[in-house]
Structures are given as structure tokens and as C-alpha cells.
Amino acid sequence: MKELSSKFLVIILVSYVKLVFMHAQTRPDWEGNIPEGCTTITLGKKATVDGSVITSHTDDSHRTRSWIDIQPRKEHPEGSMVPMFKRLPNDSLAMPTYVHRKIGEIPQAAYTNAYVNSAYPCMNQCQVGIGESTFGGREELQSDEGLVDCQRLCQLMLERTSSAREAIQLAGELLGEYGWNDYGECLTISDPAEVWHLEILGPGKGKTGAVWAAQRVPDEHVAVNANASTIREIDLADPDHFMASDNVFEVARENGWWLPEEGPFRFCYAYAPESRTSFASRRREWRVFDLLAPSLGLDPNAENYPFSVKPDKPVDLARLFSVFKDYYEGTDYNFVKDITVADDSGKMVISPLANPFMPYDMNKVFRINGGWGWRGERTIARWYTMYATIIQSRDWLPDEIGGVVWLAMDNVATSIYIPVYCSVTDLPVPYKTPGRPQGYNRESAWWAFNRLGTLAAQRWGDMRHDVDAVWLPWQQELLDNQRVIEAEALRLYEMGKPDRTIDLLTGYTDKWGIRVVNKAWELGDLLWTKYDELF
Helix, strand or coil, X not given: CHHHHHHHXXXXXXXXXXXXXXXXXHCCCEECCEECCEEEEEECCCCECCCCEEEEEEECCCCCCCCCEEECCEXXXXXXXXEEEEEEEECCCCCCEEEEEEEEEEECCCEECCEEECCCCCEECCCCEEEEEEEECXXXXXXXXXXXXXXXXXXXXXXXXXXXXXXXXXXXXXXXHHCECCCEEEXXXXXXXXXXXXXXXXXXXXXXXXXXXXXXXXXXXXXXXXXXXXXXXXXXXXXCCEEECCCCCHHHHHCCCCCHHHCCXXXXXHHCHHHHHCHHHHHHHHXXXXXXXXXXXXXXXXXXXXXXXXXXXXXXXXXXXXXXXXCCCCCCCCCCCCCEEECCCCCEEECCCCCCCCCHHHHHHCCCCECCECCCCCCCCCCXXXXXXXXXXXXXXXXXXXXXXXXXXXXXXXXXXXXXXXXXXXXXXXXXXXXXXXXXXXXXXXXXXXXXXXXXXXXXXXXXXXXXXXXXHHHHHHHHHHHHHHHXXXXXXXXXXXXXXXXXXXXXXXXXXXXXXXXXXXXXXXXXXXXXXXX
């Protein structure tokens, strides 16, 4: 009997190891089997200084593609089909990437909108914007029977809809018919009137469909998703603030994840309870709210925070830029605060070599510890960000001018956001150039910023100031210029010359895109030269 028990335990252990290994292979962007790859912050129109509705996204995965282009508006012949793909890790090229394997097709629409085609397509010509953050959810919900994954759903919503509500309704229809094959995802969807959080999971192994819920961010509020489900109670009698799939209660009841007699239904605890245990997520939620609404005095160790809060004062773009550059500096959660040296006066200070963007292996060298264990803390700014967006939708301007994607490449802490208007017809060549399949090159915008960020992190305490000395004034110049360039664009538009409006904005994006890429290369060269033998 003891021998049988031992064999049984060995079988369980081997199965567990195989499962962990399989997850490591199929979900390489998850750290410690936890999705921690993206942060998205949303604001209603009364929560911003100028009345913009905002969504955002940090694509925190160096496996995703670095190139971005503009897909034009298209008309499609009757009977056309759209290919659907399954995203899989690809380690056969110079650097780790993803390969997209075709798994089926769905009918094409008669026409499709133009959109900014980032790895997760992010804005269309109608000012519909999308941010994203993976929260995983219960393993048993993921199903390979579906045809639609997260990146394809973003594309389909932008191609086929002109409002956030319409996008959510389309998602429900498509997923009901063709099925979701991804893990739990939160898509934050904005338009000039409002912004919603849409949380989606699979229907269960071997099934086709999806389970989903959507909640609107109140106009005067800010919300955040940081790789954890945040939707709790849903009131489907209030369609102004909630939407959900027809099976949202049924699937939880059938699986014993919610018993009505034990209390109200809470979406996150029914479908993604583990996500609420992760400090990698919860600490970021706290940090965003604490930076924008410090008067609330929220507990940094709490299990839950409100779905959304009212900021202490309306938020402008400059404030959002700084939030996305954050790594808990000045708090107890700056996990490199104890890497200290004595300065010339003998006072102990944080070493200039203390690096908040060190790779995980380096954490072990310095015996880092924090809310995320030996990984320290999961900061908002990350060294493995591929690109980041802050998306404005504005109802007082024509779509051509009102929709703008503020785009930064690589680590936001060492990058700069440039404006990409939703009507532009092209992007600078470096932004369209792949960065990873062939490895390091001087043609890719991502490599310019990845090289700069990697160098600056090596002597962060000093090099960060060289980077800020250039980017901060340039970022302010871009903010100051926004009103000027948009006034000229609007003048042309009101003269009945929308094509000239689009040409003006495309040229403006091109000019600044080329300028910041060239400067990123120059800054990298400066750091190599100035700090020779100091890192």
C-alpha cells in the first residue's frame, strides 16, 4: 500500500511539473505562472482637464511585434473571409517572438475602418480606442475550440464599429458564434463619450463561446486594470453601466463557483479569484489610485480597491505620462532603496548603480524582496515594455483631429510619447520596421529606445538625468504644440479641406517620429561615451 501511495504521489508530482513546464512554454509572458504583462488606465471625460475620454496600454512583452503601421479603410467583395489565428511562441528566429497560426475564417464585413495597427490594434478612424491587460482567470475556462483571440478581437472591433458600446455588443455576438480561445483578458474601450472595461474568459474546455462582463467608468472617475479582474457585482438592470453575456451567472453556478444563498455574485471571484491574490497587480492598482487620488488614503496591502475613483483634481496628459514612468520611487515599495553606498559626506544614499529595471536574475544577486517576493515589486514602468499608448477621444473635434494615440516605444521611464492622430495615413519607416526577427539593427524605432533604456538602467541614478534633460522639455514642447497644430488642422477642415487636414497631421507625426528616434540613438551614444568605465 505504501508503495502504491508513493507511486501515486510521484505521478501527481510529475504531472504538476509537466503542467508548469507546458504553461512556461505556451505562456512565456507570464511570470511565475501569473499574467503580469500590461497596465491600462482609463478616465471619463469629467476626470480629465480638457474633457478627453482616455484609455491606455503598456504592452509589456518583448515577444510581441515591435512594428506598427496604419491600415486604411477598405471595401471588401461579397463573400470575403477574414482569417483567424492562434498566437504561439516562436523561438526559431534571432530573438523570441510569436508566430500566428491560421485556425479558421469568419465572414468579412462589407467595409472596414482605418486603424492604428499596433500589436494590439489600438484606435480607429472613428475615435474608438482600446487598451488591454491579461488577467488569466480559471484554467478550466480556456478553450481551444474558439476562433477569436485577443489581438484579433481588437482588430475586428476597430474595423467594424464606431462606438465603445457598439464594440462590446459586436464582441458579444462574435464570441457567441465563433468562440474565444484566449485566457482572461480585460479590454478598455473608449470613444468620445465614455470608456468601458470589458472582461472576457472562455466558456470551458471543449466548448465554443465566452463568458464576459463589461462595466462603464463613471464620467468623473479614473479606473485601472493591472492584470487582475476588477469587476465585482454587476447590475444588468442598469444597462448604462453594465453589460454581460447571457451565461454570466449560469456558468458560475454550474461549476460551483457561486452559490446564490452564500451572497451576491462577484464576477472576479467567480471567474478569476487567483488574480485578486497577486501583489503584482494589487500594488499597481493602489499606486495609480494613490498618485491620482491620494486623499483617499488607500491601503497599499488591500485585497480590493474600488472599481474606479474620483481623482483629487482633473488629470492632464503630463500627469498621466508621469504615472506611466513610475516605479514606486520615494515609497517603501521602491525595491532598490536598500542598495546603498556612502556619499562623500559619509551619508548612506541609494547607489547610482541601483537599477529598478534589473532583469529577474539580478534580483537574486542583490537579495531583493518585496510584495512580489524575490521579484521585488511589479512596477508600472517596465524594461520589457514593447510600446505604450495613451489614447485621447474628444467629442468637440472632428474625428480626424479628435482621436490621437500618444505612442512611446520601450520602457516609458526612458521614452517619450509622440502624437499619432487617428486619421494619419502613414508612420515613419523606423516604426514600421520589425525589431526582433533579425535581431539588433539600427533601422527599428524600438531598438533605438530599447538600447537607450537598457543603457540608462546600468547607472540609473546618474544616467536618468541625462535622458530627462532631453525628453522632458521635448515632451512639454509636444504638449504645448498640440493646441497650435490642432487649430491649424481644424481651420483646414472647416475650409472644406479634410485631405489637407490629414496631410498636415500625418506630416506632423512623421516629423516628430523621425526626430525622437534619431535623438534616442544620439542619447545612447552619449551615455556610452560619458559614463565609460562607470558601469
